Amino acid sequence: MSSFDFTPSTASDAGFAAEPLQELRLFLHTAVGHGNLPGAVIFLARGDKVVLHEAIGRGDIDDPAPLRSDAIFRLYSMTKPMTAAAMLLLYEEGKWSFDDPLSKYLPEFDGIAELPGSQASREPVLRELFTHSSGHGFGDTMDEILATVARIDIFGAKSLTDLVGRYARLPLRYEPGTRWEYSIAMDLQASIVERITGLRYDRFLEERIFDPLGMADSGFALSHAQNARLVPGYAMDAGTRRLRPGNMLEMQEVIFPLGGSSFRSTIADYARFARMLLNRGTLGDTRILKPESIDLMLTNALPDDFLANSYNTLHYVIGGGNGHGMNGMVCIDPDKASRPVGKGTYEWAGAHGTWFWADPEHDIVFVGMTNRAMPHPEIPPLSTVSQDLVYRALRG
Template sequence: MKRVVGPSLFVIALCAASAAWAQALPRADPAKVGVSAERLERIGQAFQKEIDAGKLPGAVMMVARDGQLVYAKTLGHQDKDAGKAMEEGSIFRIYSMTKPLVSVAAMILYEEGRIELTDPVSKFLPEFDNLQVSKATLDPFGKVTYATEPVARKPTVQDLLRHTAGLAYGEITQNAVVKEGYAKAGLYKPADRDYDSRSMSPEEQVKAIAQVPLVHQPGTRWEYSLASDILGRVVEKAAGMRLSEFLEQRVFQPLKMNDSGFSVAQADLPRLAEPLKTDPATGTPNKLIDVSAVPANDSGGAGAVSTAADYLRFTQMLLNGGELDGARILSPTTIRLMASDHLGERIQPVLSPGELLLGTPGYSFGLGFSVRGQDGIAGVSGSAGEYMWAGYAGTFFWVDPEEDLTAVLMTQAPGPSRPYYRKLFKQLVYQSVVETHAN
């Protein structure tokens, strides 16, 4: 995606790229790693029905076990209005699947001693030194009133990684004062598009967020938020370079994630997947971020693009304990720290990570993604110790160390049906496993 080619080389470059797309990981006969090829076909059959019914534009799905690709399927359209078929190398807006990328970037700096998890955010961003909290109170007549109070303690880097910094999303929070403050600051654009504040410079974004009261006292509640955007600003201060440059040098290049970044070059725009014009469930127009130009800030929470093959290489690195094909990104001990429960009993979620992502309880949160505490509780297949996250436009991944399994779903389908497709993909992948690694 980052290459620049002249017209005479364009076809050659695309052919070379097509070969690269097919090499996400070494391919294996599913039976050799305990997976049924016949059962894997159920995945494509189920999703093809949804595409034929006009509920999805198209999808790319990949599944790997024991470090080998056992399933790669492209279905439907990359751009239905243009009549363009989906390709394995189609590029997707991954929205919140950017969050694990910036979390890994932060943990690289953690391993180098340039960040500590207990560092206050204000160490890197002085604007976060004197924050206020918006406290909601219910009066005797049932009316909610709001007052501000000073923070009991400053939010930390760990709070940013686990969404306990007291920040929020204007699109989600029920605190009217915070929602209005984010809207006035340009962090929330209900009339335009969701999760897009990339027109601000990094400095403008930090100042705008810091001027709005927090929605909770830091370290007391889990609420999904703009924390990963602020984490990206911390990475930039600690690394001394733009977030996109740091990720390119320390993650994308070593892992050969050649089509991942924060914008799509003009030559690669024909590979960009598009949603249906309107959401089939609601009739609401689908408005996704414009990734055709370099943004003013690299949104660590929602701004990246990638392919299924690229992201599978990233998740396989996590599953391998921080290494892939000789490129060591993180230590296994750091991956274990990230994939551990960082909420415990002390920090209660407003809405649990599993309920937000999949519509089911059973998941807590680590440093950058949700984590599963036990095999049961959640109303979907999986294993204790697995971790995952997803994106607003329909993308989804998970990593299951116990079964040595990782999978990626890429589509561009924002809307209320996202949890259904995440669960559908997940249960159909697990039913294809006929030889378990579990003890």
């Protein structure tokens, strides 16, 4: 297990002005006070110096106890970067190649381009799974997405293999490699990991990533003591404009681990993973991945003709100055993207209000976690606010 540990620091010692960071605290306190968020935990470090590791508000709106800084949150799509790391571990072992066809590892997808309604002439290759350009998708509107979910009964699946078989019945929505569309490709990656290794996906992550990095509170199945720290999920009621418990579709609870969601973690654990990325594969005396693998993960993989267009998911915009690496967005031109982050910043978020970024130019890791389903129309995007204030603090 890695011997690394973050060191508490003052803002000034880490090169930040204090006032904008106080504005970030105030913004979150106000959002909690107005009933827009149950609570939030934030973590900011530059190098190994921790400037912020604070909990604001409550985890459970029916419990007066304050939110703990070691509360466990559902990561949802912040699972995706860990899935990229899992696949890269097997890539280093020569177990797969970027231009391999998907059906080489998941034979259920053999002939998917010939399904009725398919808009593709071929099946995707593995490199297209990492950039949401594989032809997979659920639809352009919420009605289309919900209809697709209902048609294949995603929540009725009993295992990842069962779920992948259901995905294989969906026709491809476009020619692979010709557009960006948010998809189920990371679940396919997790299934590939299972088939190559013979291990259930969560066990592979535990053995190869979580345990070596000292991420003791991360995983799919939690202990009884850890479940006591797992915060409930909430959504905003459209009628009352008050927080309510999330429903089944909003919570997306499944009985088996997925590659695109389903894992749980603390903010400190996830910061260790992000720090490993910025260290190009190491944390303390523990190496997880080779530097070359991290470079693959954190480098834009979309061609220029993609970037001439704009693709949206929630508040993220792919295109222009933002590209896509392996399972996450990469800022390739901050000026063109009109963003304050450094060049090469890698980031993603989760459906219930988790977000993070890792900035190699400025050696910054930021992680934020809340437990309210997105979107949050009452407040600006949390990642946008936190980035604006953190970089204002950095630039004094």
